[in-house]
Amino acid sequence: MSTARALPRLFVWPLALLVLAAAWATSARAFETTAPTAILIDVGTSRVLYEKNADEPIPPASLAKLMTVAVVFDKIARGEATKDQTFEVSEYAWRTGGAGSGGSTMFLPVGSTVSLDDLIKGLVVQSGNDAAIVMAEGLSGGIEAFAEEMNALAAKIGLSHSHFVNPHGLPAPGQQVTMRDLAVLAEYLIKTFPDEYPLFSQESFTYNKITQKNRNPLLQLGADGLKTGHTAASGYGLVASASKDGRRIVLAMSGMDSSEERAREASRLMNFGLQDFEEVTLIEANAPVGEATVRGGTSSSVTLVAEEPLKMLVPRGSLADVSRQIVDNGPLPAPVAEGQRVGWAVFSRGDETLRQVPLYAESAVPRENLFMRIADTIVGHLSWEAR
Incomplete structure (x- = not known):
């Protein structure tokens, strides 16, 4: 999967996460x-x-x-x-x-x-x-x-x-x-x-x-x-x-x-x-994890996937209250290339970020033809005037 356009570099936490480190230490002491x-x-x-x-x-x-x-x-x-x-x-x-x-x-x-x-x-x-x-x-x-x-x-x-x-x-x-x-x-x-x-x-x-x-x-x-x-x-x-x-x-x-x-x-x-330990799969490789909105494309959205699976070995039950949020910089302007980096999945517990994983466009979204772009612009303008 090639990357046609990259987002700004993100800070990615290592596997030895601060929150999980406490869980590891507690488990070892037990x-x-x-x-x-x-x-x-x-x-x-x-x-x-x-x-x-x-x-x-x-x-x-x-x-x-x-x-x-x-x-x-x-x-x-x-x-x-x-x-x-x-x-x-x-x-x-x-x-x-x-x-x-x-x-x-x-x-x-x-x-x-x-x-x-x-x-x-x-x-x-x-x-x-x-x-x-x-x-x-x-x-x-x-x-x-x-x-x-x-x-x-x-x-x-x-x-x-x-x-x-x-x-x-x-x-x-x-x-x-x-x-x-x-x-x-x-x-x-x-x-x-x-x-x-x-x-x-x-x-x-x-x-x-x-x-x-x-x-x-x-x-x-x-x-x-x-x-x-x-x-x-x-x-x-x-x-x-x-x-x-x-x-x-x-x-x-x-x-x-x-x-x-x-x-x-x-x-x-x-x-x-x-x-006392379990291997947890947070994301499967190439499995859809969300969608990003596309503007001016032949499709109004694109499916997001991760290139690699995210697996973590953790003390059993320590990820029970972990949540996942999909973040993207949408709406994405068309064209969107297959494999283009378009967002990331954020795993967190409360206010603490555990891991950020880059996400990529599963398929390409070409730009709409000129006529359709003009129509979309008019529809968008009328919708604004009707407010």
């Missing part, structure tokens, strides 16, 4: 969590709905495996690896992450061969430390080389305050993440690998005749991913995502004292994000 560090993000708008010490660096525990699987998915996407590849389970992988290690394990037998497909499932569903090591050794030649690839990809996707030393998240000097970075990582996995993402909601996986359930407590409550983690240093943490009514949220939290507290607080944060 929620609190016992988690020492947490963040909640609306994926569609990238808006932070809640945060608490979200940039505080902490040991990642098994949440580091999200970065590990991101590297693996990236290698598969670039043709550097295939799921039917097989790797041998080294003694180091068995001793460090296997059955006798005391940590989460896929129970890989030393000296056995295992496919990359099974390793991915063992990592995501069973949180196997042995699976992470076998993948790092098989794909990159060792832990250190794989960690370099983790950090390179982390920098590429914007994890600015995280550093990885190993693929499994066991304690290591210098290894740290933040909840904001993990939320960014979760969004990356969801958006970049949509065909792989359903794996994060797989409830169990059986390998070596041993079935283990997914540790994510939110899978039974509407979430569809992603990962839990725990060490003595990091406490109990979780990165999760859920969707409802076309909206998707991502949350990350850590530092809780028990798996029960993690499940409770994660559930509360998820419900807060899905139930």
Whole structure:
């Protein structure tokens, strides 16, 4: 839609409106969590709905495996690896992450061969430390080389305050993440690998005749991913995502004292994000929103439309008393060009202007021919004399 004639530039309020800012602040204050560090993000708008010490660096525990699987998915996407590849389970992988290690394990037998497909499932569903090591050794030649690839990809996707030393998240000097970075990582996995993402909601996986359930407590409550983690240093943490009514949220939290507290607080944060906010469409793109009067044209009016939809994510119910007014500089002198900017829609609450959206002519209105213009002038003059 081209603009043939522009109105004077209008001042347009940004989405972070003064009136709505108060509503956001009130909504955020209404929620609190016992988690020492947490963040909640609306994926569609990238808006932070809640945060608490979200940039505080902490040991990642098994949440580091999200970065590990991101590297693996990236290698598969670039043709550097295939799921039917097989790797041998080294003694180091068995001793460090296997059955006798005391940590989460896929129970890989030393000296056995295992496919990359099974390793991915063992990592995501069973949180196997042995699976992470076998993948790092098989794909990159060792832990250190794989960690370099983790950090390179982390920098590429914007994890600015995280550093990885190993693929499994066991304690290591210098290894740290933040909840904001993990939320960014979760969004990356969801958006970049949509065909792989359903794996994060797989409830169990059986390998070596041993079935283990997914540790994510939110899978039974509407979430569809992603990962839990725990060490003595990091406490109990979780990165999760859920969707409802076309909206998707991502949350990350850590530092809780028990798996029960993690499940409770994660559930509360998820419900807060899905139930306490709504996306409101104020104007549809190219949908008629009003009319402007035209003088001297083949039509006495022209339909007004907005070029882009106006959608806002707001605390639920906060726009209940918002009104819309159509303002134009009519009557518009013909000719009016299609796409000509001819007015704006003003959204307000009481005397407070919230947003102004430019409106455009949906179609052209040519000038009347000379005879009709003379007739209109005479009629207008007679109507004036008759007053």
